[in-house]
Amino acid sequence: MWPALLFSVTLTSASTHSLTYFFTAVSGDIDFPEFTVVGLVDGKRFIYFDSNIKKTVPKTEWMKQKEGAGYWDRQTQLAAGTHHAFRNNIQAARGLFNHSTGVHTFQLMYGCEWDDQTGATDGFRQEGYDGEDFLTLDLKEMRWTSAVQEGFSTQNKWNNNRAYLEGRRHYFNTVCVEWLKKYVEYGKSSLEKTVSPQVSLLQKSPSSPVVCHATGFYPSGVTISWMRNEQENHTDVSHGELLPNEDGTFQKMSSIRVTPEDLKKNEYSCVVKHKSTTVRKTLTGKEIRTNEDQTGGSVRVGIIVFAVDVFIIICVAGCMYLKKRREDGQL
Structure with a gap:
């Protein structure tokens, strides 16, 4: 079960860096964007797109400084195309699960990790529907697995497409890692900061x-x-x-x-x-x-309330549903 309204960040050691993308599509009667994309480097948001603003924007100063208009135009075009694909994905998933009405979500998390000391790399991709695991790519075995019967047909189709699997291997082992190294260099001073708890x-x-x-x-x-x-x-x-x-x-x-x-x-x-x-x-x-502490006023415990913005509200609705860390193209 993917926990709802939580946002998961991949934990990494001091020498390991991660690049992770979260995609969330929502269908039904909603009052927030039907599609969002969030990119994170070492757990820190660095780009964002949603179907309301219709453009990909930087979320860190180092991304604003390092990439020009051409980069953001390409990312916007990729995100818009993925939005269209996810509309089809969520409709197909609704059909598989016999869901004709109501609010439903389709999520994707993918990315890679790189150890700057050993040079070791890894990749991960997982899809989910309505808060449940749907399809996962096992990079070591180079095969897809589905957690539910409704995903078996897609699992078998993708596993029989060796060219598609090799394309995923190349992306995670090469393309994704190259971008990760570039982003880490861009944000080196910010990503290496240390703040005590x-x-x-x-x-x-x-x-x-x-x-x-x-x-x-x-x-x-x-x-x-x-x-x-x-x-x-x-x-x-x-x-x-x-x-x-x-x-x-x-x-x-x-x-x-x-x-x-x-x-x-x-x-x-x-x-x-x-x-x-x-x-x-x-x-x-x-x-x-x-709660009776008179020096600090009323203390709210049990649930620690903290400020969140649209990114958390939307992405959270789907992104953290992914319980293992585990794409399709650079965004």
Whole structure:
């Protein structure tokens, strides 16, 4: 199941770079663009297109500076052509699933990764319909697989087309990686920046889980762990998804359920590790902010609300439905 209204970003190590494109088409009675394209380098948005504005635009200063009008015209033409193709795709999918009415989505995620230390590369592509896996390309086996019976016919058709498969191999192993290297060089100063996380301990009530919330950090790689009396603790712990902030930084949370009595008898702490720093917060009355915290005002916990723009609202509706990272041409 692809989680709705979440936006997933591929996590990479310090030496690994990623280029990822998210396509989302929506049919039915909607009040937002029926088609969007979002491109990300190392998890940071760098281009955007939607069927309302009808043009591809830069989302970083380095893309504005490095590419001229010809590049943006080509990307707009490619996106417009893909929009037309996705209209056909979503109608075909509706037919396969016998959906004649209602709002439906067709999504595609594809891209590549490159390790600038080892030179290793990888590619991924996955399609989805209405929040469920539909078709996935396994680059190592060079074959398509479908998660549902409705996709078997397309799976078999594409697997029997060796020229098509070889074209995909060439794209992911060569074309995509070449563009990724170019974009990384363009945005080197921005992509290599480091911003430390701000860490807070939040709790709705004494009987609620304690949430360790890290936000404002860049790059995206972060780990949150819990300690009990200086020993790593995994009991009654849950971890949230990595989420993007509007300013290009990231946030993540983890929670632990612990009784007031246990908290008095034992020392619990949250440890947040990021390439920029390690932050440790001990669960004490002074550190934990609650709804009754009079110094900071009312604290909203459970769901951390953050600013989002049209990109997140639209792309989120489909893009993150892809649960494995796994195209068709450069956009």
